[in-house]
Each structure stands twice: as structure tokens, then as C-alpha cells.
Amino acid sequence: MRDRLxxxxxxxxxxxIHRxxxxxxxxxxxxxxxQSVTGDLPTAFFVFSGHVGWVEVxxxxxxxxSDKDPDTKIWSHTYSSGELAYAVRCLEALKAETQTGGAVRESR
Structure with a gap:
């Protein structure tokens, strides 16, 4: 039973994490x-650090x-379902916000 859970x-x-x-x-x-290629379209980075067990977007x-800090950082430990769920909700809200503002468009 424990193994199944x-x-x-x-x-x-x-x-x-896949989400x-x-x-x-x-x-x-x-x-x-x-930015020099796509103008003001948003750019996302996904980082998985298996050695410490966390993901960051x-x-x-x-x-x-270059040399500019990101506007938003969302990170979570990979072993915490609650932290991962929170990170997913934050990124979903951010994606919805950028889409309604017209910022998310097809890459060139």
C-alpha cells in the first residue's frame, strides 16, 4: 500500500514539473x-537542478x-507537491496575464 501511494x-x-x-x-x-530578435515578446527560462531538487522558471x-535580471522568478523544490502546485498556479496566472495583454505571440 505504501509503495502505491x-x-x-x-x-x-x-x-x-512537466506542466x-x-x-x-x-x-x-x-x-x-x-530581445534583439523578437522585440518585446516575453522570454522564459526553465531550470531543473537535480543535485538540489528544485526547478525554477x-x-x-x-x-x-544580457546582464538584466528576470522580472519574475518562480521556483519550487521538486519533492514538495504543495510548492510545485503553487508554482504551477503562479505561472498559469502569469501566462494568462501576458496573453490578455497581447504579449504572448508566435516567435519569428
Whole structure:
């Protein structure tokens, strides 16, 4: 019984991490996304650090520029379902906000 619950919890956390990556890709697309190429389109970075067990999504609202800090950082421990769920909610809200503002568009 414990193994089944542990596997179910593990699957839920993996699904949440996959959702964070999907949201970052939805915001960013797959093309080059620096400001000099795409103008003011938002740029998203997804970082997975397995050695410490956390994920981070960084958002540059007006495109990525060298030596500039991101406008938003959302991070979570990979072993905390609650933190992952919160990170997913934050990124979903940010994505919805940028879409209603017309900022999320197709990459060139």
C-alpha cells in the first residue's frame, strides 16, 4: 500500500514539473527569444537542478537582454507537491496575464 501511494505522489510531482515546462514553452516558444530578435515578446527560462531538487522558471517580460535580471522568478523544490502546485498556479496566472495583454505571440 505504501509503495502505491509513494508512486502516486511521485507521478503527481512529475506531472506538475512537466506542466511547469509546458507553461514555459507556451510563453517562450522554441525559437530564439532574445530581445534583439523578437522585440518585446516575453522570454522564459526553465531550470531543473537535480543535485538540489528544485526547478525554477525565469520570465523576462519584454524579452531577454544580457546582464538584466528576470522580472519574475518562480521556483519550487521538486519533492514538495504543495510548492510545485503553487508554482504551477503562479505561472498559469502569469501566462494568462501576458496573453490578455497581447504579449504572448508566435516567435519569428
Amino acid at each position: 509513494r508512486k502516486k505522489a511521485e507521478k503527481r510531482k512529475r506531472d506538475q 511547469l515546462l509546458d507553461l514555459a514553452l507556451d510563453i517562450n516558444g522554441l525559437e530564439k527569444r532574445k 525565469q520570465i523576462f517580460s519584454n524579452g531577454w537582454i
